[in-house]
Amino acid sequence: MALDSLQEEVSALALPSCDDRRSFARSGKVPSVAEPPAIRLDRLGKRFRVSKREGGLMPALRALVRREWVEVDAVCELSFEIPRGQRVGFLGPNGAGKTTTLKLLAGLLHPTSGHAEVLGHQPARRAHPFLRSIALVMGQKRQLAWDLPALDTFELLRVAFDVARPIYQQRLAELVELLDLAEVIRKPVRTLSLGERMKCEVVAALLHGPQVLFLDEPTIGMDVSMQLAMREFVREYNQRTGATIVLTSHYMEDVAALCERIIVIDGGRLRFDGSIEALVRRIRPLRRVSVRADGLPDAAGLAALGNAIVVEPPQLVLDVEPERVSEAVALLIGLPGSRDLAVADAPLEEVMRELFARPSERDQELGP
């Protein structure tokens, strides 16, 4: 897709300080399309003032008289655009500012600096047309009344979001069927399993047909089959409705399976914006080639091909330069008893770990 190729330009820059505004320059190109983007951030920043003290009784007593405050930049000069209908993974280590950014975009937080726009609205104003066009699903927060059946909350949301009854009934029927919730929605929420509750939360978030869907750890606590079902569901919702999806998840499989684009932030700052493939190429440019064979090349032969990662006959794993993959494959396939030949990128978890382990300055060197 043309838009993707444009966005695969990495906009990874290290910013020395949030106050050093002149240093901001985004190298990523934004696709010039007639339709305005669903989401636009322009140097968005959020600074929290938090109290801090040492542990123990004396510091606690001292804090009664004199409290120390520190200012923390949870989000710092963040700029990017997301076109309508795109599925974007929002990644970063704990405390990177992912959830804060989602809260800013959903209008829950007021930015300290910069500007955010979602579907042409300023989120912090929480205008009703804006709230009717977005949804934020938070894996760790519930909007369903604990002691009532989910159906009661759905009906309240129908009226609150001003959804016509026939449309509501149609959507509810579709969602209930897709998520297999026919019996579940009539039981008190407290009696449901975590997975059932989460699916009901998703239904509650989608009943008004949001055009932008923020998913914050939607599969947290779910078993593998439930995660898969949720992923499929999100993909189908996106394809069917054209809604823009922004997803944060600690499960890289969620992101790899769903998102055509990823935005990586660390310390509240943008580290990467592009496709997963582009990130992998950038951080781990070597392709991983594995094979089983009855006879493996000698050490000199292996060194000529690439870096040997595992040499345990009959198994061989090599990291190979992308331009030499075809040569390596031809050689390995010709080995006696060659089987199970596979070429793959490094796992996304490894790539992310390596990215976060690198100092930001190095990313600049890696920039386009």
Add this chain to the structure above:
Amino acid sequence: MSRWLAVVGALWKYGVAQALAYRVSLIIWIASTSFPLISLVLWRALAETGPIGGWQQADFDSYFVATFLVRQLTSVWVVWDLDRQIRSGELSVLLLRPVSPILHHAMANLATQPLRLLLAAPLGILVLVSVGQTMAVAEDPRVWPLVPVALALSWLLAFTVQLSVACLAFWLTKAATLYEIYLGAFIVLSGYAVPTSLFPPGLAEVARVLPFHAVLGFPVELVIGRLPLAEAVEGLGLQLAWLTGFGLLAAWLWRRGLRVYGAVGA
């Protein structure tokens, strides 16, 4: 307007469903606010030998049963709910809906009133029957239409005071604890434990212009017919004045608070 009414109706139904789900808690809460009925027993015992400050036994009976019922009708608990929601970030869920979280809380609090009255009224009647009294009510028919207005203003004032305190949770940890200070003053100065007209001269006049009395003592005295029309109208004016003050304060704190809301954990 019709959409607003639809939202109010839906919130009402939702609140009633929750009240029914928590019916046992509601009974316990009613029991915990039956202090006026205990006061009734104490004061009618003291008045056995003769009137106290012009109050006969029958006056105390009506006063404290009315106090018990008005307290039920004007019960709100938004300060505890909203304080918790702000601290824990649960408020985010309500902020994402195109309906004011304040309206949501107001309807949740109001929706329990029918059930609350259904449970509390028989208790009040039982107490009156057991002491062989009937409830005194205002004799002047011109006062009657003022009673529902006074009760409505009383509920709104109680709600707005709690809302103002709850909004402090945007800046303070456990703001609801501050409400305990208000509650302490309320028990003494509202007429909840002692009719304010029995207060020493000077203190009585002060107590009767404070918001505590506007929330409870005034509507109680209006119901049992202890206020002439002129004083009733004056009391309504005071209620309105306090409501305006606390309404403006709550609105200001709410708006300012949302700007600093941290949406912690949500």
